[in-house]
Amino acid sequence: MLSLFCNSKPATSVCQRHCAVAVSLALAWLACTGCQWKAEPTAKLERQTASQNRSQPSEHAADRLPRKWVGQAETSDRPQTDVALESEYWSGVAMTAFERIGQLWVDNSFTSLDHYKGLVAENIEASQFRANLQTVLQQQNLQIQVDRSRHMLQSMDRTALLDAWQALFGDHSATSHKKVKFKIDAVQHAADALATDVRIRFDSYAPDGSHQQLNLRWDCGWHIQGNDVTLVRIQQFDLEVIRTHERPVWSDVTLSAVGGTAAFQQQLQYGLDHWLDRMEQGVEILTTGYQGIAVADVNNDGLEDVFVPQPGGVLSGLPNRLFLQNADGTVHDASAEYGVDWLNESHSGLFVDLDNDGDQDLIVATSFGLVFTENINGRQLKARLTKLTPEAPPMSLAAADYDLDGQLDIYVCCYSPRQSSQLLGRPIPYHDANNGGRNLLLRNLGNWSFQNVTIRSGLDQHNRRFSFAAVWEDFDNDGDPDLYVANDYGRNNLFVNDGGQFQDVAESFAVEDISAGMSVAVGDANADGWFDIYVSNMWSSAGNRIAYQKNFLGEQDASLQQQYQRHARGNSLFLNQLSSKQPFADASQMARVTMGRWAWSSQFADINNDGWDDLLVANGFVTQERKDDL
């Protein structure tokens, strides 16, 4: 039966039942898939909105303990569940303590010893926090200092600790607005002791626009008494201090640029859930929201324009949008005028000059397949050709002239085969799936004719993975473009091009990156002139906590456990060394670029114009009104 609510009188009864069910099912799912559970006990505290009724550890325990394992997966996918749950329980307990300590930092409360009673032991072992702080980057509007060292532990009393914390957290500006977030990514539990690795981000926003961001990594020891924990040890092993002046680098000009269009007001200002509430399931709007964005100068006026693919289905949907840039940087909607206001589910667009006539033609990946449009004098995108993708809806597109005949060819990533196109796909086996949709290479034969040459070119090798994205680049510097493909639920491909014939060398080049690959970007991270690879994956603190438990998979398979651990590690950076011995080096952790959360697009971009490629990551999976997170 449904519960009812009315704007004037909300009812809550049914929701509680849902929530209880949700928790147990999420746990069951964890049992099936290992590390993918992302029940992040993330605390977010703000001075103005500090939560007054924080949950007590005992409540966490009730929520987190398993009721019954609903599903039992094939043997290799079933972790030793009790151990996993134990880590989750104690992670929740420690998180509650961190939240309370963090609130005291936010409140600038460093002198009232009593507030810390029960949270921090009277005598504590702690390392120094800023002893070796060194400036590594100094630019006009920016200073970055780091202390990556693991200092010696010293005994100190609570007063000394609070002095140190005041120096660390309270020094930026007394009047600043502060925020703190914790993420626990490792837990070890013994009889009366608990150890947690925690990532802390502490932000301080001063009224003058300056900002200090602290990124800390601590190994914390706790004493356990009953269900309560007391902090007895802090060993810091990483600190980044970022200070900016005046104002932040990024400013949100969305409203100014596009807010005046009806398309934004009626359509794009709302998220997918808004539309899911209004449109029938039959129109196939997927809640996962696989829609991207593409830029190019469509009307040859020297200003870049933007194409926004939109969700939809067979009967109805939201129209794709093409926004042309006005002289002042704002845009106007030209979707209908240019003929691309299609209602059918569209995932991505790719602007390339397919007929080499000097304007930007557009290819759109719709749920049926590709539509090739021809740019007619910059005034219209006229559909010239459709290309059905027989097996799976196309996702990301990437163009290159792989056979160097002067005409651009298209690689099409296909994720989940249509027969199993339920939400999220159904990868088998989870960690190394081989039942995804086959990708396509479409060779441009000229005159708006494209031929599927996947098999002929050698690209059907390892072609049953869940591919989200790919990028072309001449990684081996032999003059023709090679292809890196990012696959969810397992390994990636690196196809080396040799005269139009491809060979997957991902394994021998050590860039398989077994993980949940979402996308791939190319840049020169170390400015050595060779192109490096950055892969978006899922960083999961719960996954890290669980997959590193000693008995996660029992005794059965150490390499399988490593694969699960790898799945939770996050994004990967592979440095191109252009040597035959070790073509790529995995620099992900050393470079500190793994923690991109549940990452989708990443791009290299030199955002401060200092001649060094930085990294931008867009992330987060499904945010709904309910705050509880799976």
Place this chain on the structure above:
Amino acid sequence: MSQSPVSDSATGNTDNYLAGWNQLADLIRDGASFSGREENCCFLNLQNGQFADTSSAWQWNLPDDGRGLAVVDWDQDGDIDVWLANRTGPQIRLLRNESNSLNSHHFVALRLQGVRCNRDAIGAKVTIRIRSSASGRERRITKAVRAGEGFLSQNSKWLTFGLGDYDTIVSVQIAWPGDSKPQTIAPLIVDQRYVVTQDQAAARTVAVRSELNLVAKALPVSMPSGAVRTMLSRRRSVPRLTGQAISDESPVILHDGKPTQRPRLISFWASWCAPCLSELTMWQANAERWENQVEVAAVSVDAVSGESDNQQAARTMAASLPNLSCSFASPETLAAVGQLLEQIYYRRQDLPLPFSLLFDADGQLAVIYKGPVSLEQLEQDVRTVSTSSPDAYLAARPLPGTNITAWFAPDAVRLAEAYAEAEYWDDAIDQLRPLLQLDSDSQSSVQDSDRIWAGLQLLAKLAAQQHRVADHTASLERMLQLRPDDAAVRLDRIELALVGKDPSTAWRLLRPLLDSPFESVGMTTDQAIRAGQYGAHLNRTTTAIRLLEAAVKKWPQSTDARFHLATLYQIDHQYSAAVTQYRLVLDRDADRTDAANNLAWLLCTTNDDELRNPPEALQLAQAILQTVDASPSYLDTLAAAFAANGQFEQAVTTLERAIELTGSDSPMIEKLTNRIDVYRRRQPWRQD
């Protein structure tokens, strides 16, 4: 490391594993977040092999469920701005990079234009060498043009080089795709934008934009809210809905799917719900205006909601809604509505109040309102549902746009064609195999009989190409069932039977073609010829000759039909008739070397003294070899003609040439060797 076998899914028991996925999807449907409220990350390069997370310091940390990310110098101020695509609202954001106004770093931006390579110069690699005049230091930066990068995203094709404090560009080298050596272009100046064309020595400066009006303004994440109106894209039959009568709480039918005089609105309300009451009061006040347009039934959920009771609802109705048809909802009513909503909407939600369903006069559900609905909207919707427009979905679109489903028409045949283009033969054939089933009604994507036919034709073609005899046979059989009069299919099937050494099937199928009056079968010339040939294969020469005689009569101009008739006469030892027909063929088309060759052979090898004409045979055979390349068959004829004329040396030499041209494993070799022995014995060759 070994690859996971594809067959895992077939061997392992994955039911519970898959059930886990379904449960997860279910939780999301129920409104749970899943790694939600995560903030975008920005890693700054520390120039020492490490990066630092500057996400919140630079206010990059938006919690939007980010998906797409395209980098572009949108405002053309020399630093990289970003367009984001998100799952939550707003679905897009433009983030402007202010760093150029915050530091004094230089830049240079290039747009490449290919001439010999692809015009977009995708794959081109640019290396610039820069120098700092203050320190004298030099360094290089390399970038390349790419199209499609990141998740469902595409960056600008402009290459924007941040230069830091380096204020001089020493050199620019461009490796164009396909070129073995890079091109060096004339020096560039920092803080400028250039277009570089392949093979042109100098880059063209692009003018700086003069106008810009982009203002920063916070734009928070938007969560769904507000009243919902869903016009269904197709009308739906809905199971019976019952409520309870106000008088005695006995069952009353709210909706039973039967046609009604007017469209019917069922509105759910509660006495404690203020928006409900104001909506009902509004309808009550306009009851007369409505009378001829729509029936309104108000259903109270007071009791089932547990918030109030039926007495309270009855009092409200008596006091305020005397003109409306009123009843109570039962738990069953709500359960049925709940099931309905679950079918229609992806997200499961508690039922909002007021909540209304509008049925058309045929008793089919047309519109759903979650929350209040205005009089004007209702009036408009009643009008829409009262007209039976074939384009109901047009009214259902939330926003205007173009439906392009028809561009793909993705049925099994098109899918198979796409697979076949890629040489996935098994998959192509798998797509088409269901078309073999007799009950074509149950077939999924292909309903139209012409499409089924096209699919079967494709299946037959692919099966033939791939030597899948079973599929080939089945497809032809199915086509014969559907169209028994289709001669082409029948002939293909006969051919397949002949190849498969199944003469009885071949004859069973061929016989109707030969027996029926020629005109009624509707064969083409070629088909008649094929039928004749197959008849000859089956040793039904007389029947085959009869058929081809009819064909020659029908198409007297066709040299093909006549030629094959002549061949059949020849096989049937009717040499005189054969000679006549060959001559008629050559009269009409002197270039038919096949006829000339057969005639020549006949004239020089026949035992019939009246017919035999060695000089003419020699003339014919020599003429053939003057117009076409020598082949063993033509040389064999020429040799026979020489021999018939007593020129045995030439006959032997000619046949030696024929043997030379023939593959040693050819069955012809034996025949030719036999004949050369005859010629060496200075005898002519005689047929029979």
